[in-house]
Amino acid sequence: MPKPSPIFYTQSGFKTLQEEFDALEVKRPEYVNELAKAAEMGDRSENAAYKYAKQRLRQTDSRIRYLQKLLNRAVIVKASQSEFVEIGSTVTLKKGEIEITYQIVGGNESDPSKGLLSYQSPLGQVLLRKKVGDEALLKLEERSILYAIVKISV
Numbered sequence: 001m002p003k004p005s006p007i008f009y010t011q012s013g014f015k016t017l018q019e020e021f022d023a024l025e026v027k028r029p030e031y032v033n034e035l036a037k038a039a040e041m042g043d044r045s046e047n048a049a050y051k052y053a054k055q056r057l058r059q060t061d062s063r064i065r066y067l068q069k070l071l072n073r074a075v076i077v078k079a080s081q082s083e084f085v086e087i088g089s090t091v092t093l094k095k096g097e098i099e100i101t102y103q104i105v106g107g108n109e110s111d112p113s114k115g116l117l118s119y120q121s122p123l124g125q126v127l128l129r130k131k132v133g134d135e136a137l138l139k140l141e142e143r144s145i146l147y148a149i150v151k152i153s154v
Contacts, residue, residue, distance in 0.1 A: 006075040008119070010088050013109030014076050021067040024060055031057045070108065077106070079154040085127045087119050092151040093127075093136070099150065104128070123147075 079088030102117035110118035
């Protein structure tokens with residue numbers, strides 16, 4: 001069986017993932033106790049508290065398993081220089097008169113509205129390995145967008 005491919009995270013993204021996992025692990029015993037109390041109430045077929053507690057525990061366990069798989073495959077990447085764009089870099093782009101700043105992050109921590117751009121996204125892929133002064137051409141189905149790389153920082 002092939003080894004699963006790594007999932008890249010910035011330190012911040014990994015920390016967020018770990019915190020969610022830890023919080024669910026702490027809450028799980030409480031959910032187990034609530035399920036046990038609801039089960040003691042009698043007929044489970046008509047017991048809404050039991051059904052709700054069972055569903056919440058099932059969802060929690062599912063999320064814990066999923067997060068554990070992500071954590072096991074996680075590789076923390078830190079930008080080591082500011083000469084070219086890599087995972088962890090913060091890059092300022094200019095599109096016409098508009099300047100936009102993104103941090104290049106792993107796919108699971110991407111949120112462009114917060115300035116977090118996945119290295120796997122179309123724009124992220126075009127930016128990787130570019131230097132200040134380079135242009136990055138993002139080709140879309142109907143059009144192309146030209147970005148100029150203004151600044152790269154760690």
